[in-house]
Amino acid sequence: MKITLKIDHTFRVACIADRIAVSLKADRDFAWFLGLLHDIARFEQQTRYGTFKDAKSVDHAEFGADLLFKGDRLIDVFPKYTGIPNWESVAETAIRLHNKLNLPEGLDKTTYLYSTILRDADKCDIFRVLTEPPFDERNMRICEAADPARDVIMDCVREHRCVPRTFECTEFESLMSQCCMAFELVYPESRKIVSEQGYLDKLLSVGTEGSAKDQMEMLRAEIKKAWEELCLMEEIYTI
Numbered sequence: 001m002k003i004t005l006k007i008d009h010t011f012r013v014a015c016i017a018d019r020i021a022v023s024l025k026a027d028r029d030f031a032w033f034l035g036l037l038h039d040i041a042r043f044e045q046q047t048r049y050g051t052f053k054d055a056k057s058v059d060h061a062e063f064g065a066d067l068l069f070k071g072d073r074l075i076d077v078f079p080k081y082t083g084i085p086n087w088e089s090v091a092e093t094a095i096r097l098h099n100k101l102n103l104p105e106g107l108d109k110t111t112y113l114y115s116t117i118l119r120d121a122d123k124c125d126i127f128r129v130l131t132e133p134p135f136d137e138r139n140m141r142i143c144e145a146a147d148p149a150r151d152v153i154m155d156c157v158r159e160h161r162c163v164p165r166t167f168e169c170t171e172f173e174s175l176m177s178q179c180c181m182a183f184e185l186v187y188p189e190s191r192k193i194v195s196e197q198g199y200l201d202k203l204l205s206v207g208t209e210g211s212a213k214d215q216m217e218m219l220r221a222e223i224k225k226a227w228e229e230l231c232l233m234e235e236i237y238t239i
């Protein structure tokens, strides 16, 4: 069952990456290929460690890039990709960075393009995964606890950025942190996909009360504001 979820996620990310690539006139085959490979380590992670939790095993992005491009070079099982110069280096970096909070400075243009396509596609489908069971049970616990998020989380909301993974979060704060991934979507097509899917909307609609409800509404408003600002910037940029 767990493996089925990962296979489903893999193909969905590949299809979303393809769609984002088309919107950017990038190489859609390569974007799809990256989606296909990005979580390849999940299977070996489950076999060796019996968990998908990186904190209890290994960073699955680093592990995947190592399995593909170091040692046994699993990448050699796949046909050689010739459409992108230095495609192996681009693919290795994109896979290694797909789960990181931020991208490092100084990536070349092609590596940045495909890394951001893959990261956006992954986030789009993570919103769907988060609405899968035990979504309702978690919502019930969040509603019962009715704990508001701390200032440190609300600072991220106000500053339109993701919450660092090192923060110890309550379940409500985790939900808010997950929704904050919306701030990090780079491409207009990614934001369009998330809007069309409705999963982020579902996550933001948790039935909290009191100040927790106000915080959720603030988060929704801040995401809307951030996306409108990005939209305006993109319009100015293209004029």
Ligand SMILES: [Fe+2]
Pocket: 038, 039, 060, 061, 098, 099, 122
């Ligand atoms: Fe991943």
